[in-house]
Amino acid sequence: MQAVRVFIRRCFQLSTSRTPVNRISVSELSDGQSVEQVFRAADKQLRVNRQGGKYILLKLSDKTGVIAGMLWNADERIFESFDRGDYVFCRGRTQIHNGTLQLIVTEVERMDESEVTVADFERFDANESERLMTRLADLIGGLENQSLRRLGEIYLADTTFAERFKKAAAAVSNHHAFPGGLLRHTVDMMEICKLVAPRYPQLDADLLLFGAFLHDLGKIEELSCDGEISYTDRGQLVGHIVIGVQMLGEKIAAFENAGDDFPAELRLHLEHMIVSHHGLIEFGSPKLPVMLESVTLHHIDNLDAKLWAYTAAIQTDVGGDEKWTNYNPSIGRKLWKK
Template identity: 80%
Template sequence: MNRTPVADLTDGQQIDQVFRAADKQLRVNRQGGKYILMRLSDKSGVIAAMMWNVDETMFESFQRGGYVHCHGRTQIHNGALQLIVTDIESIDESEVDVDDFERFDANESDRLMTRLGEILRGLRNAPLRQLAEVYLADENFVARFKKAAAAVSNHHAFPGGLLRHTVDMMELCQLVGPRYPQLDADLLTFGAFLHDLGKIEELSCDGEISYTDRGQLVGHIVIGVQMLGEKIADFEKNGEAFPAELRLHLEHMVVSHHGQIEFGSPKLPVMLESVTLHHIDNLDAKLWSYTAAIQTDVSGDGNWTNYTPSIGRKLWKKQS
C-alpha cells in the first residue's frame, strides 16, 4: 500500500493510509461530546490527530502502540499540521510493512556505541577509565542503551536518541574541555556519559515511547545516581576502592545537570564542570528541538516558522 510519510504530509491532503497509534486519549468537549486525541506516527515523525463524535467503543477499538488505517484530512491549527480523522480501523501487524514505522537504526547505534567506547577508553583518569569498562562490559546495559530514547517528546525522542544525544555531548566536551585549562576535561566528559543514563529505566521503548512506573515514581536523575552506585560497587569487587571524592563529583554532575531547581535538578551546579555540562546539555537539546521545529514547519512564509508555543517564538528558517 502506497503511503505518504508523516514528514511529507501537507495542508489539505486527503488521507487513506496506515499509521501507528503512538498515543490516544478520550476527552470531552465543552458541549459534553466525546472525541479522541491521538498521536499518529511512522519512522519519519509524529502528527497530532483528532476524531470527533466518538464513544468508548470506538476508543477501545484500537490499541495504543498498534497499527491503524485512517481516513481523514490534514489541516493547519495554531500553526501546526494536524489530522482530522473521519474513520479509523485497527489492523494487524502482518498487514503492514514494519520498516515504514521502525525508527531504530541499528547500524547507526552500533557506530555511536563504538565511538562512545573510543572516547571513554581514551580518558587519562584511570579510575574513570576503569569505571567505564564496568558499564561497557554489562551487555544488558549496552543493549538497552543502544535503543533508549532521550525523551517522550521534544529532543531526541526516538529509539537510539539517548545514545546520539550522549555521544554528541561527549564530543562537545572533548572540544570545550581543552579550551579551558581550569576544567577537568575527563570529569566533564564522563559527566556527559552519565548525565541521562537513568532514562534507560525511566522510559520504555517497547512499542511507542512512554514512561515506566519507575520513571514516573523516581525519575531519571535519581535512577542515574542509583545506577552509578551499582557500577561503583561492581568496580570495587576487584578489591580496589573507587576514589570517594571523585564519586561525589560524579554524583553532583548527574543531580545538577538540569541547571535549575525549577527544571528538576535537586541541586544547582556548583562545580565548573557541572556548570559547563549543564550548558552543553542545554545547547545540544535546544539545537535539536529548534532544528526539528524548522524542518517540520508548515508555514507559508519562506523565511519564518509559525510561532511555536513550546519555545515562545518564531524561528528564522531561510538557509543562506
C-alpha cells in the same frame, strides 16, 4: 445499535480498499491533503467535548514523525477496537489548527502487523546505534584517568545495560524523543566536551567527558519506548537524576568488588555532575552546579538539547512563510528558517 452499525460499516468500507498507491510519510504531509494509509497508533484518548459528544484524540506516527489525529463522533466501541502501539489504517484530511498540522480522521481500522511494511514505522536505527556504541567505547577507552576508564568499561560490559541504552529515548518530547535518542545525545555531548576542554586548561577533561556519559543514564529506567515514549512508574516516582545516582552506586560497587577502591572524592564529583546538570533548581536540579566541570556540562547539555529541538521545529514547521516559522508557544518565539 446505531453505533455498532456505523462501526461495522466503517470497517467494511475500509476493508474493501485500504492500500494506497503511494504512502506519504508524516514528515511530508501538508495542509489540505486527503489521506488513506497506515499509521502506528502511538497514543489514543477518548474525550468528551463541551456539547457532551465523544471524540478520540490520536497520536499517529511513522519513522519520520508524529501527527495528531482527531476522530469526531466516536464511541467506546471504536476506541476499544485498537490499542496503543497497533497499526491502524486511517482515512481523513489534513488541516492546520493553531499553527500545527493535524489529521481529521473519518475512518479507522486496526491492521495486523503482517499487513504492513514494518520498516516504515521503525524509528530505531540499529546500524546507527551500533556505530554510536563503537564511538562511545572509543571515547571511554581514551580516558587517561584509570578509575574513570575502568568504571566506564564496567558500564559497557553490562550487556543488559548496553542493549537498553541503545534503544532508549532522551525525552518524551522536545529533543531526541525517539528510540536511540539518548545514545545520540550522549555521544554528541561527549564529542563537544572533546572540543571544549582543550580550550580551557582549568577543566578536568576526563571528568567533564565522563559527566556527559553519566548525566542522563537514569532515563534508561525513567522512560519506556514500547509504543509511545512514556514515563515508567519508577520514572514518575523517582526520576532520572536519582536513578542515575543509584546506577552509579551499583557500578562503583562492581568496581570495588573486583578488588580496588574507587576514589571517594571522585565519586562525589561524579554524583554532583549528575544532580546538577539541569543547571537550576526550578529546572529539576537538586543542586546548582558549583564545579567548573558541572557548569560546563550544564551548558553543553542545554546547547545540544536546544539546537536539536529548534532544528526540529524549523524542519516540521507547516507555515507558508519561507523565512519564519509559526510562533512556537513552548519557546516563546518564531524561528528564522534561513
